Amino acid sequence: MSQLEAEDDILSGLNPQQREAASHGEGPLLIVAGAGTGKTATLVHRVAWLIGQGIDPRRILLLTFTRRAAGEMLRRVDRILARQAGGGSLVRDARVWGGTFHAIATRLLRLYGKSIGLAAGFTIHDRSDSEDLLNVVRTELGLAKTDKRFPKKGTCMSIYSRCVNARQRLAPVLKRHFPWCEDWEDELKRLFDAYLDRKEAAAVLDYDDLLLYWDALLADEEAGERVRARFDCVLVDEYQDTNSLQASILARLCPTGRGLTVVGDDAQSIYGFRAATVRNILDFPKQYPAATIVHLEQNYRSTQPILAAANAVIGQARERYQKQLWSDRSGGDKPLLVTCENEQDQTESVIRRILQRREEGIDLRRQAVLFRASHHSIMLEAELTGRNIPFHKYGGLKFVETAHVKDLMAFLRLAENPRDLVAGSRVLVLLPGIGPKRSRALMQLLVESGGSLEPWRSWTPPLAAASEWPRLVELLEELRGGEQGLPAQIHAVRAFYEPILLEKYDNPAPRSRDLEQVEQLSSRYADRQAMLVELTLDPPSSTQDLAGPPQLDEDYLVLSTIHSAKGLEWDSVFVIHAVDGNIPSDMATGSPEEIEEELRLLYVALSRAENFLCVTCPLSYYYSPGRWSDAHGFAQMTRFLPPHVRKLFRECVSWIGGDGAGEEAEIVTGLSSEAIRRQTKDLWS
DNA sequence: CTGTTGAAATTTTTT
DNA sequence: ATTTCAACAG
Structure with a gap:
C-alpha cells in the first residue's frame, strides 16, 4: 500500500471537515464540534493519522475527561491501525499516553516529582x-x-x-x-x-495539587524542559470543560501551540462549578493566533425533529461560537413533552414508555433516563427494583465513597504512606478507646519517626484497646513488608476489620459482601499503589461496573446524572424533573452565568438522543429528597422551554388511571393543566 | 478523652 | 434521612 493509499485508508469514512481536522499539520488546532458531530471519531482518526505519519505513539499525549473515554478512544485507534497494518498493532506495545489531566499528572509526578521536592511515595x-x-x-x-x-x-x-x-x-x-x-x-x-x-x-496531594504540581513542574526550567521534550503532540478532548489552571498546563506544554489540538463545544460547557471556564475555548484563537479552526456541524446522531428542539433550547444562550447543526436524518416524531401530576405519575409514565420501546425492539441498554441531581432518580430506582427491571446508575454517591470501603482503603493507604494523617486517623478511631485526640498524637509520632512503626509498637494503649492494638501494629507491619500480594493484603485487613464492621453498622451483611468484592477485584491491579490511585482518580461509576464488564446478553437500563452523561448517546432518552428548581437547579440561580450553564445542561441532556426523546415535568413535588416530610408544592415547567420552544415538542398530559395503567391526553389548545393550575395558584400565592 | 445522646440544620453537578 | 455540633456521663 502506498503512503497516499494508507492515509486515505485511515481517513476513510470521514466527511471533509473531519478529514481536514484529522490530517491537520503541526500548527495549533481548534475543533469546534457540536453535539453528535463525530468529535470522538475525528480525534481517534487524528491520533491514528499522526501515528501513520511516523510519530512515535509514546510521544502523543491524549487528555480526556474520564479514563473510560481514554480507553475507548485508544482501542479505536488500535482498530484503525490494525486494519491498516493487516493485523499487527503498532499501538499496543508502544502506548499513547492517555488519561485525565489528573491521572497523567500523577504519572508524570511519580517520574519527575523529586525534582520539585515532591516525596516519591505520595x-x-x-x-x-x-x-x-x-x-x-x-x-x-x-x-x-x-x-x-x-x-x-x-x-x-x-x-x-x-x-x-x-x-x-x-x-x-x-x-x-x-x-x-x-x-x-x-x-x-x-x-x-x-x-x-x-x-x-x-506527603499527600489533593486533586488540585495534582494540577498545581504538574504546572509547577512545567514552570521549572530543567524539569519542565524534560517533560516538554517527551511529547510531540498533545490532544485535549472536552476542552470547554477545562479550567484556567489546565489551560496554563497546556500553554507550558506547548508554548507556541505547535502540536496542540483541542476539541470541544462551548455549548456543552457544564463544569463551571469546578472552575471550568468557557473562556478557554472561546479565547483559544486569541491565545494562539496561528490557530486553525475547524467546525463540525453535521450531526449524525439525532433525527431532525430532536435536533430542532435541542437547537431551539441552546438558541436561547448568549455568547457562543455560532454554529448551525444540521442532520440529514429526516423523519421521526417530534420529541415528547409530558406534563405529569406528580413524581409517581412521572415514574409510571417513563417506565411504561421504556417497556413500550423495548417491545418495539429497543433494548434497555439503548435507553437512558437523565436527571439534574443524583437523588432525582430515587423513586424511579425503587420502582424499577420492584418490577425487576435491571438498571445501572451513573453519577451520585460512588461505591468507593461508602464508609466501609473507605475504612478498608484507609488501611491500605496508611500502609502505603504512614504519614497520611487522614487515612491513619480513620483507621485509629476504629479501635475502642481511641478518639480524635489520641489518633492525632499517634499520627504525630509517625510523622516524627519518618514513617517507622516502631513508636507505635512501644506505645501503651488504653485498656479498651489493649487486645486490638498489638494486632493492628502487626497487621500494618505485614502490609508494609510487601511480602503478600494485594488480594492477600486485603484479606488480612478484612480479617481485622470484620468484627469492627459487625459492631459498627446496623445491617453489616451487604457491606461485608462489598468488601469481599473489593478483595476479588484487587487482583486486577498491578499493585497496591496502582489500585489506590485508580480508585481515587477514577472510581467505578456504578457498583455494577465493579463487578467487571457486563455480560453481552445482559440488558439494563441506564440512569445517569446529566453531567455523567456527557459524551454519551442512546437511542431513547428520557429527561425527568424538567421543572424550575431542578433545571435550573435552585442552587444555581445566583448569577446569569450560572443560569446559562443550566441551560447548556438541558441542551446536553436533549442532544444525547438519537431517535426518541421524552421530557417529563412533574408539577407537584416534595420539598425534600427523602420522604420524612410530606410538605409539597407546585412547580413550574423549566423556564428553558418557553412556548416558542415547546412548539417543537408534542405536548401531553399524563395521569394515572384507576387500574394504575397510565392514560394520556394530548394538549391541543395552548392552555395546559399546568397553566390552569398556575392561574389558580396565583389566587392565593 | 472517649463515646453517647439529642437537637438542629441541610438542600447539586465531579476530577 | 443524614450529617454536624454541643452537652454530659463514664
Whole structure:
C-alpha cells in the first residue's frame, strides 16, 4: 500500500471537515464540534493519522475527561491501525499516553516529582479526604467554634479549590462566588496556609495539587524542559470543560501551540462549578493566533425533529461560537413533552414508555433516563427494583465513597504512606478507646519517626484497646513488608476489620459482601499503589461496573446524572424533573452565568438522543429528597422551554388511571393543566 | 478523652 | 434521612 493509499485508508469514512481536522499539520488546532458531530471519531482518526505519519505513539499525549473515554478512544485507534497494518498493532506495545489531566499528572509526578521536592511515595486525597484534613486544621485553629458560624469544611474546600483552579486570589473569589463568607477572609487565609503545611507533612496531594504540581513542574526550567521534550503532540478532548489552571498546563506544554489540538463545544460547557471556564475555548484563537479552526456541524446522531428542539433550547444562550447543526436524518416524531401530576405519575409514565420501546425492539441498554441531581432518580430506582427491571446508575454517591470501603482503603493507604494523617486517623478511631485526640498524637509520632512503626509498637494503649492494638501494629507491619500480594493484603485487613464492621453498622451483611468484592477485584491491579490511585482518580461509576464488564446478553437500563452523561448517546432518552428548581437547579440561580450553564445542561441532556426523546415535568413535588416530610408544592415547567420552544415538542398530559395503567391526553389548545393550575395558584400565592 | 445522646440544620453537578 | 455540633456521663 502506498503512503497516499494508507492515509486515505485511515481517513476513510470521514466527511471533509473531519478529514481536514484529522490530517491537520503541526500548527495549533481548534475543533469546534457540536453535539453528535463525530468529535470522538475525528480525534481517534487524528491520533491514528499522526501515528501513520511516523510519530512515535509514546510521544502523543491524549487528555480526556474520564479514563473510560481514554480507553475507548485508544482501542479505536488500535482498530484503525490494525486494519491498516493487516493485523499487527503498532499501538499496543508502544502506548499513547492517555488519561485525565489528573491521572497523567500523577504519572508524570511519580517520574519527575523529586525534582520539585515532591516525596516519591505520595498518596492522593479525594474530595472527602481533603475535607477531612481541612476539618482537622479548622478545629486546631479554633475556627470550629466561633461566635458566628464559620463556613463548613465543604464550603472551605470549595473556596480553596476555586482559588487554585481558577488561579484567582481569595478576595475576588469570595466576593464573586462566596459573598456570605467574606467576613472570614483572614481566617480562611490562615486555614489554607495551615492546610498546605499539613499536606506537605503528610506527603499527600489533593486533586488540585495534582494540577498545581504538574504546572509547577512545567514552570521549572530543567524539569519542565524534560517533560516538554517527551511529547510531540498533545490532544485535549472536552476542552470547554477545562479550567484556567489546565489551560496554563497546556500553554507550558506547548508554548507556541505547535502540536496542540483541542476539541470541544462551548455549548456543552457544564463544569463551571469546578472552575471550568468557557473562556478557554472561546479565547483559544486569541491565545494562539496561528490557530486553525475547524467546525463540525453535521450531526449524525439525532433525527431532525430532536435536533430542532435541542437547537431551539441552546438558541436561547448568549455568547457562543455560532454554529448551525444540521442532520440529514429526516423523519421521526417530534420529541415528547409530558406534563405529569406528580413524581409517581412521572415514574409510571417513563417506565411504561421504556417497556413500550423495548417491545418495539429497543433494548434497555439503548435507553437512558437523565436527571439534574443524583437523588432525582430515587423513586424511579425503587420502582424499577420492584418490577425487576435491571438498571445501572451513573453519577451520585460512588461505591468507593461508602464508609466501609473507605475504612478498608484507609488501611491500605496508611500502609502505603504512614504519614497520611487522614487515612491513619480513620483507621485509629476504629479501635475502642481511641478518639480524635489520641489518633492525632499517634499520627504525630509517625510523622516524627519518618514513617517507622516502631513508636507505635512501644506505645501503651488504653485498656479498651489493649487486645486490638498489638494486632493492628502487626497487621500494618505485614502490609508494609510487601511480602503478600494485594488480594492477600486485603484479606488480612478484612480479617481485622470484620468484627469492627459487625459492631459498627446496623445491617453489616451487604457491606461485608462489598468488601469481599473489593478483595476479588484487587487482583486486577498491578499493585497496591496502582489500585489506590485508580480508585481515587477514577472510581467505578456504578457498583455494577465493579463487578467487571457486563455480560453481552445482559440488558439494563441506564440512569445517569446529566453531567455523567456527557459524551454519551442512546437511542431513547428520557429527561425527568424538567421543572424550575431542578433545571435550573435552585442552587444555581445566583448569577446569569450560572443560569446559562443550566441551560447548556438541558441542551446536553436533549442532544444525547438519537431517535426518541421524552421530557417529563412533574408539577407537584416534595420539598425534600427523602420522604420524612410530606410538605409539597407546585412547580413550574423549566423556564428553558418557553412556548416558542415547546412548539417543537408534542405536548401531553399524563395521569394515572384507576387500574394504575397510565392514560394520556394530548394538549391541543395552548392552555395546559399546568397553566390552569398556575392561574389558580396565583389566587392565593 | 472517649463515646453517647439529642437537637438542629441541610438542600447539586465531579476530577 | 443524614450529617454536624454541643452537652454530659463514664
